[in-house]
Amino acid sequence: MKEILIVDDQQGIRLLLNEVFKKEGFTTHLAANGFDALKVAHESSLDCVLLDMKIPGMDGLEILARLKKDYPHLPVMMMTAYVEQHMIDTATQLGVTKYFTKPFNIFEVRDEVKRILEVAGKI
Numbered sequence: 001m002k003e004i005l006i007v008d009d010q011q012g013i014r015l016l017l018n019e020v021f022k023k024e025g026f027t028t029h030l031a032a033n034g035f036d037a038l039k040v041a042h043e044s045s046l047d048c049v050l051l052d053m054k055i056p057g058m059d060g061l062e063i064l065a066r067l068k069k070d071y072p073h074l075p076v077m078m079m080t081a082y083v084e085q086h087m088i089d090t091a092t093q094l095g096v097t098k099y100f101t102k103p104f105n106i107f108e109v110r111d112e113v114k115r116i117l118e119v120a121g122k123i
Helices: 011-023 034-043 060-070 085-094 106-119
Strands: 003-007 027-031 048-052 076-080 098-101
Touching: 003 011, 003 034, 011 027, 011 106, 027 034, 034 048, 034 060, 048 060, 048 106, 060 076, 060 085, 076 085, 076 106, 098 106
Parallel strands: 003 027, 003 048, 048 076, 076 098
Antiparallel strands: none
């Protein structure tokens, strides 16, 4: 069973993504902040991360950098309501796999996660 970590400070988004991916047969982990996200990453065998870019405290770029340092091949997709080119450029340099702009189509996110895992040979 594939494991996905959903990191967003907005509970509604976490719960929506959780429901969608559970229906697809994923084991889901939820985190509202960077510290919880990194803890889950260290304690689990993740196949993919969905990560919000703007999170109070440790922001998405710092979380991405730490995840990529420890797990360089882990696919990380970022979600953002703010299309700031410098942040997207930084995320790309850090190794983000893809990013989605909020509001996003939940089915496009689901399909992209499945596609990326298929390409990586994890599905």
